[in-house]
Amino acid sequence: MKTARLLLASAALVTLSACQLPVSLVRQEVIRKPLLVQPADSSNSPLYVWHGAGQPGPVRVTIDLSQQRAYIFRNQENVGWSYVATGRSGYSTPTGTFRISEKIANKRSNKYGTIVDANGNTVRSNATAGVHRIPAGGRFVGAKMPYWMRLTSNGVGMHAGNIPHPGSPASHGCIRMPYNLVSQLYTIAPVGTPVSIVP
Template identity: 35%
Template sequence: MHASLPSIIVIAAAAGLASCSHRATTSRQAAVRAAYDSFDLPARKASNPSKVTVRISLDKQLMYIAEGDRHQDILLAAPVCVGAPGSPTPRGTFRVRAKDKNHRANTHGWAWNPATGAYRRCYRATCPEGSRFTPTPMPYWIEFCSASYGMHTEYVHPRPKSHGCIRMHKNIAPKAFALVRVGTPVIIAGSQPWDATIGTAVPRPVDPSCLPDTPAKDCSPAIFSDHKPLAWHE
């Protein structure tokens, strides 16, 4: 039985709407990607690295790296993404335990099936037989508290969303990584003294929530150089 003309028109219209919707989504994602990738903030080098401290405001999702307690001592003020309510970022005073520019997670990542070319998120312990496991990249890892917690490159959302780590924008992470060293104090609290002054003027990147996972990129070594060249503000 042949479909009636009205039915054909409805089907064609639906297909056209789906196609338009896909193009609109793709176009929006491209715009968000471009805006997110261009985000950057200035940072100054420390004159005395031994005096540098990192202070995290959990309530404001802000990171301050400073060389003292005064307004003019701030070297970098930037947005971060902290732990979600079910997996909060630990509070307290810690010290940087380790640094690793090319760090990858120990337990979770991607399973790649060579036969199908498909990727899927998984844990190392549950990687399907016949698949190749690649750990999740955590570029510019700055470890504090324990091996389970660190500051690293990952999408910075406008709401707490991490599993406890402190996520930094990919163009901010290289600067933070260069400013701290093993032993640098990391002070994490609900608020920080600069929240009501400097914190109110710190811009945030566009919300990257609509951007899809990119497993092939995550599994490539190129992920560790996916950022703007490191530059300092004089």
Template identity: 45%
Template sequence: MPPMKFNKIYLYPLLGLVAFLASCATEPTVDPTVTKTEEGYVNPYEPGSYEHFKAEKNYPKTYNVWKNVQKLPETNSSNSWVKVSLSKQRAFLMNGEEVVMDYPVCSGIASRPTPPGDYKIIEKIIDKRSNLYGKIYDAEGNLVNSDADTRTDTVPEGGKYVGAPMKYWMRLTNDGVGHHIGNVRRYPASHACIRGPSATMPIVYSKVKVGSRILVE
């Protein structure tokens, strides 16, 4: 039997229909009238994808961390940098222009805001304590000031000052602003530093070096 021949007039529309159906099968259907804050919202993206993570109802307020498990092992001090969003209270470990980790942070309060800027890490210390903020104890070991500022508060005779822990410290400025482990609330609550989760900051610390860029905006 001779091979079947198709008329081009009928073949091209058929190919277009196949392409259209294939695109419909892969692209999510989004109802533009239903927002994340409304009842009936359904995340249209593939679970586990970064798009799905950002489309969740509680993003960016979530405490959850997203990781690109394929790209993260390839990320190192030669290709990494960090972007911090003050408005979203989230930070992003970057590999070039690609997000490899999206995690919650906590920046400075209104009276001690985190200054926006394009910084480079000028110091890295794993076990760091603040020489500005901490606690003051009296001679008997009683806590007398839980939010002490060494520039304005004095230590009673026989007492001591204990600096606040700032582990996995990455210094951005010479006047004490850095990125480190700390209590992460979903609103600004620090003394200008950028706090990050205890399970996340060692990873970020290991991926950057002195001289790596941290963009705060």
């Protein structure tokens, strides 16, 4: 009886072994988990999705003004999307095809910012250089535009910035992106990277 059981167990083991594929035929799947960051005013919708770290190939970006979203592609594969804040009423973001022509990691605006007095106290936020008066001893302080990537000669570009209401325009014409996402894009998108802005 013991021998019969042993033979039966051996037969089952041989059968199971015969069902396995050779290691050379097994395809290895790599699962990339996207990094999700929630917008401040929503518990359901992510502010961006990014799974492009380590992905090889050329980069291109499409900005969709109607959706207020950016779509990032690498080697023709979509590696992420993000809500953006583009030009609000009176400060339109241009449409067309552009290329990144300049990159500055720690840029400040030379047009929009705040005015401070001689003691460094803000006397006017949301100021425009050359339009709003600077008090004696005061100065204009340009708004921070981290990870600046210029698209036009007249100062429109992509950079890190506040997205107060995801899905709605809010900027002076630039394309604001979440800080953590645009820092990734800045790393992988060289000067010359194509950027399409569609209505």
